[in-house]
Amino acid sequence: MTQAIKGVAGALLLAWGLAACGTTATPQSHPTKKANLPPKVSMKYPWRSHTHSSVLPGDVLIADSLNNRILIVTPGKRIVWQFPSPGTKPNLPFKMPDDAFFGPGYGQHYKEIITNEETNGTVAIINIKNKKVVWQYGVPGVEGSGPGQLNYPDDAILHNNGVITTADIRNQRILFINRATKKIVKQYGKTGVYNPNPPTTYGAPNGDFPGPHGEMLVTEIAGSHLILLNKAGQVMWQLTLPLNYPSDANFTPHGNIIVVSYTNPGMILKIAPGPPLHILWKYYVTSGPGKLNNPSLAVELSNGNILLNDDYNDRVIVINPKTNKIVWQYGHTGMAGSAPGYLSRPDGLDFLPIGKVPGK
Numbered sequence: 001m002t003q004a005i006k007g008v009a010g011a012l013l014l015a016w017g018l019a020a021c022g023t024t025a026t027p028q029s030h031p032t033k034k035a036n037l038p039p040k041v042s043m044k045y046p047w048r049s050h051t052h053s054s055v056l057p058g059d060v061l062i063a064d065s066l067n068n069r070i071l072i073v074t075p076g077k078r079i080v081w082q083f084p085s086p087g088t089k090p091n092l093p094f095k096m097p098d099d100a101f102f103g104p105g106y107g108q109h110y111k112e113i114i115t116n117e118e119t120n121g122t123v124a125i126i127n128i129k130n131k132k133v134v135w136q137y138g139v140p141g142v143e144g145s146g147p148g149q150l151n152y153p154d155d156a157i158l159h160n161n162g163v164i165t166t167a168d169i170r171n172q173r174i175l176f177i178n179r180a181t182k183k184i185v186k187q188y189g190k191t192g193v194y195n196p197n198p199p200t201t202y203g204a205p206n207g208d209f210p211g212p213h214g215e216m217l218v219t220e221i222a223g224s225h226l227i228l229l230n231k232a233g234q235v236m237w238q239l240t241l242p243l244n245y246p247s248d249a250n251f252t253p254h255g256n257i258i259v260v261s262y263t264n265p266g267m268i269l270k271i272a273p274g275p276p277l278h279i280l281w282k283y284y285v286t287s288g289p290g291k292l293n294n295p296s297l298a299v300e301l302s303n304g305n306i307l308l309n310d311d312y313n314d315r316v317i318v319i320n321p322k323t324n325k326i327v328w329q330y331g332h333t334g335m336a337g338s339a340p341g342y343l344s345r346p347d348g349l350d351f352l353p354i355g356k357v358p359g360k
Contacts, residue, residue: 047357049074055327056318057303058356062330063100063115063348065311067338070100070113070126072352073316073330079340081358083113083131092133093140095120099248099297099348102358103158110358115348116156116166121149123156123166123177129359137164137177145171145191148182154206155248165216167205174208174218188218188233196222199233209250219249219259226259228273237274243267252300256280259298260308266292268306268319281321289333290326296347309346316346 053075122138196203203222298308315331
């Protein structure tokens with residue numbers, strides 16, 4: 001929070017305290033008693049938020065796919081940023097964002113958002129401050145494997161070295177694209193060869209998240225595989241997961257791995273890295289309000305809660321893993337919409353921690 005905001009907040013608190021004592025802001029002959037002052041309020045609020053939440057310690061970036069928009073929502077469920085702005089059109093073709101991450105390197109700075117539009121065949125970078133698409137790769141509306149073409153790109157991530165990685169699912173490959181030249185500088189897998197045999201070939205890879213030491217964590221739909229690659233693209237280890245259709249495995253703040261099953265009912269697993277398979281936590285509810293319907297991405301927050309998009313339930317939720325209960329929700333379960341408080345098949349998210357201001 002800026003000093004200017006702190007100053008305004010402090011003035012408001014003082015005015016409130018004086019009013020509560022039946023006084024005005026003019027000097028008084030008798031000082032205000034300490035007991036009558038309002039309690040000290042923590043100023044560690046999320047960006048543009050007025051309340052603190054122990055459940056959700058920051059804002060949420062949401063790829064609201066079928067509404068063709070990207071939102072930033074506070075713990076108080078207020079939309080504080082939206083692309084494109086309501087009533088406007090984006091400067092370049094933009095359709096059905098599947099994922100949205102702050103870049104580079106999955107949440108390391110907050111000036112740009114990278115998004116992949118699976119069914120549109122494109123990857124785009126959006127400038128948060130001016131709400132412009134400043135970079136795009138792929139031919140909008142074309143599913144292909146030729147020069148400059150993609151076919152169902154997933155999990156586009158902008159890295160510190162100016163390289164974009166994306167799992168190009170239907171082309172059976174993971175691409176490294178130079179941002180400046182728009183050239184493919186490296187590729188894992190063989191284009192069009194569907195064969196789960198890493199590192200030579202892959203079977204529908206749909207995740208390519210960075211590891212803590214420059215590795216890449218690959219989620220492979222075929223065979224429900226989870227693969228950790230070193231910087232040279234060599235397999236460090238591989239696991240077969242006990243779920244169907246694994247989606248978007250990523251590392252937790254403590255070095256474990258969280259992955260979801262893109263099924264109905266959906267499942268979340270937190271596992272220890274590397275073989276043998278060691279499940280640390282499991283969420284699997286088959287009925288009632290806690291049932292997941294094709295969730296595609298879950299992340300563990302710094303407080304241990306699990307944030308995820310529950311795609312076909314049209315909601316983003318937070319689960320307390322100690323109780324396995326939903327403790328926060330944005331969107332109405334199974335009710336798609338575009339009005340405030342509603343989502344339509346949210347398919348991606350990222351987290352904006354307290355103290356980070358997007359666009360700066």
